[in-house]
Amino acid sequence: MPSHLAESPPSPWVARWASLIRPGGEALDVACGAGRHARFLAAQGFEVFAVDRDPGLFPDPPRGVTLVGADLEAGPWPFDGRRFDAIVVANYLHRPLLPILVDSLEPGGVLVYETFARGNERFGKPSNPDFLLAPGELLEAVRGKLRVVAYEDLVVASPRPAAIQRLCARREGGG
Numbered sequence: 243m244p245s246h247l248a249e250s251p252p253s254p255w256v257a258r259w260a261s262l263i264r265p266g267g268e269a270l271d272v273a274c275g276a277g278r279h280a281r282f283l284a285a286q287g288f289e290v291f292a293v294d295r296d297p298g299l300f301p302d303p304p305r306g307v308t309l310v311g312a313d314l315e316a317g318p319w320p321f322d323g324r325r326f327d328a329i330v331v332a333n334y335l336h337r338p339l340l341p342i343l344v345d346s347l348e349p350g351g352v353l354v355y356e357t358f359a360r361g362n363e364r365f366g367k368p369s370n371p372d373f374l375l376a377p378g379e380l381l382e383a384v385r386g387k388l389r390v391v392a393y394e395d396l397v398v399a400s401p402r403p404a405a406i407q408r409l410c411a412r413r414e415g416g417g
């Protein structure tokens with residue numbers, strides 16, 4: 243991933259729901275890449291943990307960001323026993339992590355997820371079904387555990403045409 247992506251703006255979906263995160267709370271950016279969401283969240287005053295198997299993509303994490311290098315598919319979950327006020331995942335899917343992410347939210351914590359969905363094959367990559375959400379899959383992942391605040395399953399034009407699903411869901415409880 244080119245380093246200029248560090249300067250990429252956050253996804254509008256992530257930016258939209260950041261106001262639901264407990265002020266000053268702890269946020270986790272999963273598969274952070276060059277860190278556009280970690281930077282955004284740190285700038286909002288959250289204490290951010292950012293994890294990627296290739297931490298070199300995010301060479302200069304700003305104050306407020308703890309960068310963790312870990313392979314989330316080959317190794318153990320690096321945040322075992324920790325709970326977060328927000329977990330952000332963008333453009334990444336490893337299905338076995340979904341229940342772990344749901345269980346890693348504090349009461350009142352929010353999961354903000356956005357990634358490619360079936361139908362994206364029309365537009366390019368990813369086209370492998372392993373990396374494409376099935377219809378309703380994010381909803382199914384949180385059913386009975388989180389309260390869905392917003393969900394979309396659509397084709398977007400920006401930053402490039404893509405079929406995506408996106409979810410914001412909250413664990414009950416908290417203040």
Ligand SMILES: C[S@@+](CC[C@H](N)C(=O)[O-])C[C@H]1O[C@@H](n2cnc3c(N)ncnc32)[C@H](O)[C@@H]1O
Pocket residue numbers: 243272273274275276277278279293294295296299312313314315316331332333334
């Ligand atoms: C398309 S990028 C998305 C980056 C970032 N979330 C964003 O939206 O800008 C996918 C990221 O997933 C990371 N990734 C892929 N497989 C991984 C794994 N097994 N463990 C941890 N990170 C992984 C890649 O290194 C890459 O940074």
